[in-house]
Amino acid sequence: RLDDHVVSDEQVTELLAALPQSQGGLQPLAYGFYHPSPAIRLHTVRLFERIERNLAGARYVRSTNFFHQCAFSNLRHAFAL
Numbered sequence: 031r032l033d034d035h036v037v038s039d040e041q042v043t044e045l046l047a048a049l050p051q052s053q054g055g056l057q058p059l060a061y062g063f064y065h066p067s068p069a070i071r072l073h074t075v076r077l078f079e080r081i082e083r084n085l086a087g088a089r090y091v092r093s094t095n096f097f098h099q100c101a102f103s104n105l106r107h108a109f110a111l
Contacts, residue, residue: 032059033077042084049090056081056090056098063101075105 036045049055062074081087091102 031073033073033080036077036080039084042081042087045081046084046086046090051090051093056094060094060098060101063098063105071105072109075102075109078102079106 032045036042049058056078059074059077062070062077065071065074078091082091092099094102
């Protein structure tokens with residue numbers, strides 16, 4: 031699980047470097063919001079929250095499309111994190 035391995039700011043920065051915004055940024059990870067498994071959705075929310083706490087990561091999260099942002103917000107509230 032990626033959310034268990036991306037803990038520090040340095041690790042978040044490494045992850046963001048592997049997902050340049052010019053090539054979709056966090057979009058491949060955001061598809062986890064729509065996974066049929068609630069566990070996968072929970073891990074995706076945890077990962078996005080960790081990314082959002084990073085200065086550059088917050089910009090990445092804000093740059094996701096409207097539907098991903100809505101899914102993130104709704105799931106965050108559903109999981110009460």
